[in-house]
Amino acid sequence: MDPFETFRDARTDDLGAALAYFGALLAVNVVLLCLLVIGGLVTMSGAGAGAFVFGATISVITGLIGTVILFILAALLLHLFVVLLIGGNGIKETVKALAYAATPALLLGWIPLVGVLAWVWSLGLAAIGVRELHETSTGRAAVATLSLPVFALVLFFIALFVLFSNIPEGPSYLSTRYTYDLSIQTRTPIENVTFLLPAPTCGDRPAIGPEPITDAFYSDRLPENVTSALVQVDGRHYLRLTAPSMDAGEEISVSYHNYTSLSRKFGPEVVPQLIDTLHPFDNESLFAPTQGPPGEVKTRGNNPGFSYSYTIPVYAHYENGTRVEIASEIKGVNSWSEFFDAWMNNQYSDRYHLVISGEPEGWMYAGGTMTAGSGIYREWQVGSLPAEDV
Numbered sequence: 001m002d003p004f005e006t007f008r009d010a011r012t013d014d015l016g017a018a019l020a021y022f023g024a025l026l027a028v029n030v031v032l033l034c035l036l037v038i039g040g041l042v043t044m045s046g047a048g049a050g051a052f053v054f055g056a057t058i059s060v061i062t063g064l065i066g067t068v069i070l071f072i073l074a075a076l077l078l079h080l081f082v083v084l085l086i087g088g089n090g091i092k093e094t095v096k097a098l099a100y101a102a103t104p105a106l107l108l109g110w111i112p113l114v115g116v117l118a119w120v121w122s123l124g125l126a127a128i129g130v131r132e133l134h135e136t137s138t139g140r141a142a143v144a145t146l147s148l149p150v151f152a153l154v155l156f157f158i159a160l161f162v163l164f165s166n167i168p169e170g171p172s173y174l175s176t177r178y179t180y181d182l183s184i185q186t187r188t189p190i191e192n193v194t195f196l197l198p199a200p201t202c203g204d205r206p207a208i209g210p211e212p213i214t215d216a217f218y219s220d221r222l223p224e225n226v227t228s229a230l231v232q233v234d235g236r237h238y239l240r241l242t243a244p245s246m247d248a249g250e251e252i253s254v255s256y257h258n259y260t261s262l263s264r265k266f267g268p269e270v271v272p273q274l275i276d277t278l279h280p281f282d283n284e285s286l287f288a289p290t291q292g293p294p295g296e297v298k299t300r301g302n303n304p305g306f307s308y309s310y311t312i313p314v315y316a317h318y319e320n321g322t323r324v325e326i327a328s329e330i331k332g333v334n335s336w337s338e339f340f341d342a343w344m345n346n347q348y349s350d351r352y353h354l355v356i357s358g359e360p361e362g363w364m365y366a367g368g369t370m371t372a373g374s375g376i377y378r379e380w381q382v383g384s385l386p387a388e389d390v
Helices: 003-012 015-042 047-086 091-103 103-110 113-133 139-165 215-217 267-274
Strands: 172-186 188-196 205-208 225-235 237-245 251-265 306-319 323-338 341-357 361-375
Touching: 003 091, 015 103, 015 139, 015 205, 047 091, 047 113, 047 139, 091 113, 091 225, 091 323, 113 139, 113 306, 113 341, 188 323, 215 225, 237 251, 237 306, 251 267, 306 323, 306 341
Parallel strands: none
Antiparallel strands: 172 251, 172 323, 188 237, 188 306, 225 237, 306 361, 323 341, 341 361
16 A cells, blocks of 8 residues: 555565565465356356366466466566666566565456456556666656556557468368268168168269269178169169168168368369359259259348258168168268358258158158258359348
């Protein structure tokens, strides 16, 4: 409360006493921070003892390390200004001035709004400490002390300038990803199994993205007891699967992923390499590539797509079964980084699902869902949208 007298008395203090005082302040600050963190965790439903211990431990470690590093850097920078403007009585006096001046900041700096005044108070105390311990004028002490936050602000704005100057104006790190998954599961053992399942088709050929689908595509991904072949039925490509038996809980599964990195920096030549997630019919792999959307395609802002349901023929034959579930999905995704957003993407997907109860009846219809134009679309990819639709 009487900083001038306090700092005059501190002229005879050794550095160890000042650092011990700062250490005591720091310990109190860490305890208060832990209580603040634990109080926040208490308000969280479901936070257990482990969360309390973890939160308190992280608070202690980050609080101690961060404050000590900040104190050392501030002392070195402040003493640099003292040497340039004053000359001074050595770095020990600068460290003592900061150690004692940190009292309001460490005791009250964690309180919202009040903390701002506490840090300003500490800055004023540092100026008084520099004046008394380095035996200089109030003006020089104030200039030397205020140079510290000014220098910090300059460094902050330089860092922001460097950061923003290195941010690309458009998208970067563009990539595409195709996935295809097929799953068949049975609740009870079945025998003499035959399935005819729609295969991914692009135009008039079996394919998933850039990779043509052949018999080898499936034989390399299926269990040894399952025989596969691509066949055509009524102009549609099917995957024929046969197996002598399937055990309860056993799964016939196919999984395919194709990730392609296009370019770190955007260029117009990259756009044709993207997946046509907005208009996949006749352009991308689908289960029913010629079956377009009913009615008008909705166009609204960032998500100019549509979704609709359909049915698709599936053949199943087996003996002794009670419940078999079949599900398959194709997905195409474009991803990129843009400014500070982590990742942005747009995608299309086509999936069908069928649950068979009891003995199958041969050909039946699975329920399908087609979704296109889901996600974010920029002008560099699709051109500008009509003004009335934005």
